[in-house]
Amino acid sequence: MRKYLFIIKTQIMSNLQYVFNIVFSFIGYFILLFILFNLWQYLYSDPNELINGYNMTQMSWYVIITEILWMTLGGRKLCHKISQDVRSGNITYNINKPYSYIGYCLSTHLGDVFVKGLIYIFLGMLTGLLFLGSFPKLTLINILVVLITAILATTISILLIISIGLISFFIEDSGPFYWIYSKIILVLGTIFPIEYFPTIIQKILNFSPVYVVSYGPAKLFVDFSWDKAVSIILAQIIYIIIAYGICYLIYKKGVKKINVNGG
Amino acid sequence: MFMAIIEVKKLSKTFKVKIKDKGLKGSLKSIIKPKYKTVKAVKNISFAVERGEIIAFIGPNGAGKSTTIKMMTSILYPDKGTIRVLGYDPTKDRKKLSYEIGTVFGQKEQLWTHLTPYDNFKFFGAIYDIPEPVVEKKIEELKMLFELDEFINTPVRNLSLGQRIRCEIVASLIHEPKVLFLDEPTIGLDPVVKENIRTLIKRMNKEYKTTIFLTSHDVGDIEKLCKRVIIINDGQLVLDDTMENLKYHYLNKKIVEAKMKERVNLDDEDGITIIKDKGYNLKIEVDTTKRSVADALKLLNPDNIIDINISNIPLEDIISDIYKSKDL
Amino acid sequence: MLTEVKNQWKVTRLSIQYALVRELLNKATFLSNIFFMILNDSCMIVQWIVLFSIKNNMGGYTFKQVLLLWGMAAGTYGVSRFFFKKSFNLSETINSGKLDAYIVQPKNILLSTITSDIEIAALGDILFALIVYFIYGFNMRTFLLYLFFCITGGVMITAIAIILNSLSFWFNNADMIADVGIRLIESFATYPDGIFKGITKWLLFTIIPIGITNYIPIKVLIEFNPYLLIINICVCLLLMILAYTIFSKGLKKYSSSNLMSARI
Numbered sequence: 001m002r003k004y005l006f007i008i009k010t011q012i013m014s015n016l017q018y019v020f021n022i023v024f025s026f027i028g029y030f031i032l033l034f035i036l037f038n039l040w041q042y043l044y045s046d047p048n049e050l051i052n053g054y055n056m057t058q059m060s061w062y063v064i065i066t067e068i069l070w071m072t073l074g075g076r077k078l079c080h081k082i083s084q085d086v087r088s089g090n091i092t093y094n095i096n097k098p099y100s101y102i103g104y105c106l107s108t109h110l111g112d113v114f115v116k117g118l119i120y121i122f123l124g125m126l127t128g129l130l131f132l133g134s135f136p137k138l139t140l141i142n143i144l145v146v147l148i149t150a151i152l153a154t155t156i157s158i159l160l161i162i163s164i165g166l167i168s169f170f171i172e173d174s175g176p177f178y179w180i181y182s183k184i185i186l187v188l189g190t191i192f193p194i195e196y197f198p199t200i201i202q203k204i205l206n207f208s209p210v211y212v213v214s215y216g217p218a219k220l221f222v223d224f225s226w227d228k229a230v231s232i233i234l235a236q237i238i239y240i241i242i243a244y245g246i247c248y249l250i251y252k253k254g255v256k257k258i259n260v261n262g263g
Numbered sequence: 264m265f266m267a268i269i270e271v272k273k274l275s276k277t278f279k280v281k282i283k284d285k286g287l288k289g290s291l292k293s294i295i296k297p298k299y300k301t302v303k304a305v306k307n308i309s310f311a312v313e314r315g316e317i318i319a320f321i322g323p324n325g326a327g328k329s330t331t332i333k334m335m336t337s338i339l340y341p342d343k344g345t346i347r348v349l350g351y352d353p354t355k356d357r358k359k360l361s362y363e364i365g366t367v368f369g370q371k372e373q374l375w376t377h378l379t380p381y382d383n384f385k386f387f388g389a390i391y392d393i394p395e396p397v398v399e400k401k402i403e404e405l406k407m408l409f410e411l412d413e414f415i416n417t418p419v420r421n422l423s424l425g426q427r428i429r430c431e432i433v434a435s436l437i438h439e440p441k442v443l444f445l446d447e448p449t450i451g452l453d454p455v456v457k458e459n460i461r462t463l464i465k466r467m468n469k470e471y472k473t474t475i476f477l478t479s480h481d482v483g484d485i486e487k488l489c490k491r492v493i494i495i496n497d498g499q500l501v502l503d504d505t506m507e508n509l510k511y512h513y514l515n516k517k518i519v520e521a522k523m524k525e526r527v528n529l530d531d532e533d534g535i536t537i538i539k540d541k542g543y544n545l546k547i548e549v550d551t552t553k554r555s556v557a558d559a560l561k562l563l564n565p566d567n568i569i570d571i572n573i574s575n576i577p578l579e580d581i582i583s584d585i586y587k588s589k590d591l
Numbered sequence: 592m593l594t595e596v597k598n599q600w601k602v603t604r605l606s607i608q609y610a611l612v613r614e615l616l617n618k619a620t621f622l623s624n625i626f627f628m629i630l631n632d633s634c635m636i637v638q639w640i641v642l643f644s645i646k647n648n649m650g651g652y653t654f655k656q657v658l659l660l661w662g663m664a665a666g667t668y669g670v671s672r673f674f675f676k677k678s679f680n681l682s683e684t685i686n687s688g689k690l691d692a693y694i695v696q697p698k699n700i701l702l703s704t705i706t707s708d709i710e711i712a713a714l715g716d717i718l719f720a721l722i723v724y725f726i727y728g729f730n731m732r733t734f735l736l737y738l739f740f741c742i743t744g745g746v747m748i749t750a751i752a753i754i755l756n757s758l759s760f761w762f763n764n765a766d767m768i769a770d771v772g773i774r775l776i777e778s779f780a781t782y783p784d785g786i787f788k789g790i791t792k793w794l795l796f797t798i799i800p801i802g803i804t805n806y807i808p809i810k811v812l813i814e815f816n817p818y819l820l821i822i823n824i825c826v827c828l829l830l831m832i833l834a835y836t837i838f839s840k841g842l843k844k845y846s847s848s849n850l851m852s853a854r855i
Binding site: 278329333336337338339340357358359361362364366368373375377378382385386389390391392 | 594598601602605606609612613616690691692694695696697698843845846847
Binding site: 031042043176187 | 623627630631634635637638641642645646649650767771774775778779782785786787788791
């Protein structure tokens with residue numbers, strides 16, 4: 001009996017260490033939020049004032065959500081790993097296995113994000129409550145819908161990053177492509193809602209990944225409406241199909257290239 | 264008092280190691296109330312080295328060899344005792360001392376791998392403030408001595424391990440140090456290259472009268488290079504003697520290996536120890552102070568011997584014997 | 592004394608030169624590193640265009656002045672990462688026993704260590720800082736001041752990195768603290784001080800001295816003020832001395848790689 005207790009204890013401890021590291025990484029996230037809260041406080045002379053349809057509290061919750069989505073993703077690591085698999089030829093070992101490489105990457109990475117996501121959501125909500133003192137008016141079902149869109153958003157992000165990593169089949173270093181993608185999401189999708197940009201740009205953004213991977217869940221969280229929810233989930237489903245299609249095509253072409261060139 | 268180049272007196276060093284229990288609880292506990300364990304790495308060591316000597320400083324892993332060397336080269340601060348290297352106190356005269364000593368620390372690389380040995384040597388020249396023309400001349404000289412001609416203009420990353428070690432040694436000699444600390448110089452090299460490095464070290468010692476302080480696990484290094492051996496174990500000095508004495512001390516023991524026609528039954532007797540007994544093949548150790556080799560042979564019955572080999576105990580065994588005996 | 596400085600300078604120069612030679616072995620990577628960093632720094636312009644479309648004054652800063660603030664942040668960051676890259680992972684150098692190599696050399700240990708490698712992308716930051724300055728408007732006097740502040744700021748950030756990382760001589764997990772500290776400084780450096788209030792503002796001029804490294808220089812560039820200039824210089828010197836002292840104190844606790852084997 002004793003040894004099993006010991007096993008349980010060590011297992012818990014090693015998992016706690018992992019949790020501890022995630023909590024520590026949250027400090028970076030917290031600093032960023034703190035600065036942005038200050039910025040919004042400065043920007044809004046009156047907290048109830050509406051700028052582009054958002055009040056101060058909504059803006060603050062908006063960045064809490066988009067930053068959680070971004071920080072838990074671990075995109076750079078994923079892209080690097082895929083690139084590495086392609087370049088080292090590891091990917092060819094997977095060709096004969098009875099599962100798809102893309103599906104395998106997607107599911108393992110989703111699993112990684114899951115734990116980190118839970119902790120970030122908890123700490124992020126706590127930060128919001130402490131600084132803002134209130135929680136957006138959401139029913140339980142609304143929260144469930146937001147969670148679903150968040151999961152779909154992460155799935156799309158991962159698929160897009162996999163497709164970027166797979167570019168390594170053709171161009172040795174896919175780093176710059178990932179970099180451009182991350183900049184688009186960060187600059188256009190995390191700090192401000194789409195409504196903050198000029199109308200022409202808004203139209204483009206509504207069709208861009210920004211709409212489905214960061215704006216969607218955050219918008220629903222701060223200003224829920226069923227109309228929005230339906231259109232966002234629909235857009236997300238379309239994006240998943242497209243992103244998976246792109247991954248599949250690049251993978252097919254890439255593998256063919258390796259087979260022709262013999263690695 | 265005699266004039267020694269290195270003088271170490273009653274040197275001690277303990278490390279305070281923080282013990283951390285595993286996991287988060289352990290981490291938190293170690294922040295709030297850290298537990299320490301003291302590890303005595305070096306205990307009251309004294310010795311002296313004279314100019315031009317090649318000393319083998321040996322001991323099993325974790326014996327305190329590198330801790331001692333690091334204290335002599337100002338890397339670590341001793342807790343107790345004094346060190347004088349060329350009259351300098353390593354804790355106070357780090358800069359002055361470093362102009363006079365050279366170090367080659369085994370696997371740790373000091374060279375820029377994308378540059379040629381030549382450029383690297385120039386860099387070391389700058390570190391030791393040697394004027395350009397003097398460096399050029401010195402590089403030329405060492406190039407001849409260490410036979411670097413073939414690859415002095417090849418980037419270091421393209422060199423073989425043996426060539427690299429030669430360059431590491433040369434780099435540490437650019438400033439003409441009076442004492443050279445060599446930590447495992449031949450580790451990972453094949454026997455031919457090892458031999459080559461040893462010859463070069465010996466030649467260098469003759470040429471410049473450089474005192475060499477060598478640590479190695481390779482008995483060949485010790486046997487071929489050193490006239491004196493200092494052995495430490497568990498932080499304590501267990502032997503400080505000439506190589507000759509060390510061997511002589513064990514010379515009165517002989518190993519007799521014999522291949523027999525017939526099986527012999529032999530038991531441990533006074534002065535005879537059986538090392539291996541596989542019926543027809545025998546290996547025994549004879550202590551000649553107690554029994555002559557001839558006596559031992561009689562026991563075996565000379566008519567029965569097909570082949571025989573009588574030899575001294577290998578240095579390797581002598582050394583491991585010393586390590587072991589001090590453990591007890 | 593003078594020859595010693597000269598000799599030290601020669602080693603530092605050679606060290607940087609050799610590291611550059613190494614980076615130049617792959618010219619494409621070299622150039623793309625710099626190019627992407629400039630692009631990276633430029634991305635922030637989007638954020639500020641949006642913000643200034645809402646309010647035409649950000650904590651007392653005009654658009655051009657915010658731009659200059661970014662230039663300053665990139666400049667100080669660039670100087671510290673390009674010339675003193677190793678001060679940012681000094682913890683690792685200390686914990687893995689890699690300091691040995693510098694201790695046995697007759698040069699200043701701290702200086703030799705932190706200048707032993709360069710960060711190429713940081714050249715992009717420095718270039719960005721210059722580009723921004725020329726957009727802001729050239730004037731010989733402010734240009735020299737700007738360069739001067741980039742250097743003092745870079746030195747101050749380096750000093751803070753050294754101080755935080757030197758804690759590794761005493762504590763095991765000091766590298767995590769150092770990372771957070773540096774991150775804190777760099778995150779604040781790109782926002783105007785006017786948006787912060789109360790304790791935060793006070794902290795920015797003391798413990799997280801972004802006020803000294805970045806806000807004061809911008810104020811001096813906008814309107815010359817000798818007192819603020821002197822404060823900048825004094826704090827810079829103070830931090831240098833503090834960094835050097837703490838590092839030297841820690842060196843006596845240095846355990847090389849011995850602790851690693853003892854930890855097992």
